[in-house]
Amino acid sequence: RLMPELPKFDDEDLKSYGDEEEESALSPPAALMSVLATQELLLENILECIPVGEFAVIQPLSDEFCLVLGYLLTWKLTLAFFKAASSQLRVLYSQYLRRTKSLNKLLYHLFRLMPENPVFSGPTSEVPSKDTKTFFTEELHLDVK
Numbered sequence: 001r002l003m004p005e006l007p008k009f010d011d012e013d014l015k016s017y018g019d020e021e022e023e024s025a026l027s028p029p030a031a032l033m034s035v036l037a038t039q040e041l042l043l044e045n046i047l048e049c050i051p052v053g054e055f056a057v058i059q060p061l062s063d064e065f066c067l068v069l070g071y072l073l074t075w076k077l078t079l080a081f082f083k084a085a086s087s088q089l090r091v092l093y094s095q096y097l098r099r100t101k102s103l104n105k106l107l108y109h110l111f112r113l114m115p116e117n118p119v120f121s122g123p124t125s126e127v128p129s130k131d132t133k134t135f136f137t138e139e140l141h142l143d144v145k
Contacts, residue, residue: 003080025099026092028081032074033100039071040105052111068113075106 027033046064050056058065082090097103 003077003084024092025095026089027096028078028093032077032081033096033102036071036074036078036102037100039067039074040102040109042067043071043109044105047109047112050112052108054112055115056112058113071109 046067047056058068082093085093094103
């Protein structure tokens with residue numbers, strides 16, 4: 001709930017970033033970027049032996065699973081923050097992510113975590129049909145109980 005409110009504070013200081021000759025960059029919230037940087041290092045250690053194109057098998061409820069989940073949830077917060085920012089702020093934030101290579105790292109991690117066959121094995125109320133259900137065709141409910 002808090003992430004969409006944070007870009008408003010950077011809007012006030014936006015005028016001071018346009019005066020420089022070099023390409024400007026503005027960091028999203030420092031606490032969030034600090035957590036993300038730590039998680040990137042941990043995930044790189046977990047996935048270092050897996051090349052892009054192959055996928056890692058992460059066992060549910062393992063330590064690795066918790067680290068991956070935390071990393072993805074941190075990116076979810078980052079994207080919520082971006083969504084709430086003005087287009088001028090998004091440019092500055094994206095320059096920061098480009099300099100830190102965080103977005104590149106996210107894509108590398110996603111392509112190693114994405115399953116080869118994303119078949120949805122959740123509860124279904126229908127009789128199995130010819131249409132295979134995947135994580136891309138079904139809506140997931142991620143309610144914490």
